[in-house]
Amino acid sequence: MPLTVNGQPIPEAAIVFELDRLMRFYAxxxxxxxxxxxxxxxxxxxxxxxxxxxxxxDEAARLDIQVPAGDVDAxxxxxxxxxxxxxxxxxxxxxxxxxxxxxxxxxESGRRVDILVERLTxxxxxxxxxxxxxHFRAHAAEYRRPERAQAQHILxxxxxxxxxxHRTARNHAENLRQQILDGADFASLAAAHSQCPSGxxxxxxxxxxxxxxxxPEFDDAVFSMEINEISETIATPLGYHVIRKTGHEPAAxxxxxxxxxxxxxxxxxxxxxxxxxxxxxELKTKARIEETPAE
Numbered sequence: 001m002p003l004t005v006n007g008q009p010i011p012e013a014a015i016v017f018e019l020d021r022l023m024r025f026y027a028x029x030x031x032x033x034x035x036x037x038x039x040x041x042x043x044x045x046x047x048x049x050x051x052x053x054x055x056x057x058d059e060a061a062r063l064d065i066q067v068p069a070g071d072v073d074a075x076x077x078x079x080x081x082x083x084x085x086x087x088x089x090x091x092x093x094x095x096x097x098x099x100x101x102x103x104x105x106x107x108e109s110g111r112r113v114d115i116l117v118e119r120l121t122x123x124x125x126x127x128x129x130x131x132x133x134x135h136f137r138a139h140a141a142e143y144r145r146p147e148r149a150q151a152q153h154i155l156x157x158x159x160x161x162x163x164x165x166h167r168t169a170r171n172h173a174e175n176l177r178q179q180i181l182d183g184a185d186f187a188s189l190a191a192a193h194s195q196c197p198s199g200x201x202x203x204x205x206x207x208x209x210x211x212x213x214x215x216p217e218f219d220d221a222v223f224s225m226e227i228n229e230i231s232e233t234i235a236t237p238l239g240y241h242v243i244r245k246t247g248h249e250p251a252a253x254x255x256x257x258x259x260x261x262x263x264x265x266x267x268x269x270x271x272x273x274x275x276x277x278x279x280x281x282e283l284k285t286k287a288r289i290e291e292t293p294a295e
Contacts, residue, residue: 006287014053014054017050019042025269026038029143029262051280052276055280055283055284055287059116065116067115071111072107075111076103117276125271132264140254143262144251145252145253148210148247149245150207151222152190152203152206152246153206153218154173154189154199155196155240158239170240173239173240177230186204186244188203190204204244218241218243228244229244230242
């Protein structure tokens, strides 16, 4: 037990979960290279947040916070819908070594913490316009609009990991590529053949994306292409892609009005974080936090 709070272990999975949440949040506000540069600090913060989460869970239980009737059932129903029904959800949980009762208890515990956090942050004022503008001026480089590309693609996935199935998938993708080069409509072929949801939903369009948002092989291809160019068949861990680049924007300074809501959300997040940190710090003074060096 390398890390314990009041005698109870903090699993490594809890720290990884907090790190994932932090990275997803900061990815919405900072360029990918800035997020990568901050990774060591984010790991340390994730550890502290995992400790804080445990302390908040215990505090919510101590306060006997009640979860509104139906909340847990509603969230379980959503999980069932995502899994394709209750039987499939239970089968998936069994494969992962979990039970429905344990998931229910986890949801209820999480909702208690949500309610506690809502109470702790309910009276926080919103950032003022002058605070937002001052933050933007001080951090303008962090809000710089990154280089972006826009593309359509067709994804063909092999039926299995066998060499024969990979060869069949690649041949299918290359045949579609040749049809496009011969004048066939890209969107129509994407709707008929692509195994990415974007095919039927948007003719294969992925919209705008910046570097680091997609798998590296796809990124490398798109950002080296000219607008309207058709790629070679690109292999990625997802399968085989044929790509048509449809737009490109170079990196550029952002205008305040473009990122105003991002600034507001970021400052709200910081303010909520400060309020929760104050609460957690107080709880820490009463807690026993121990770390045992790994053998």
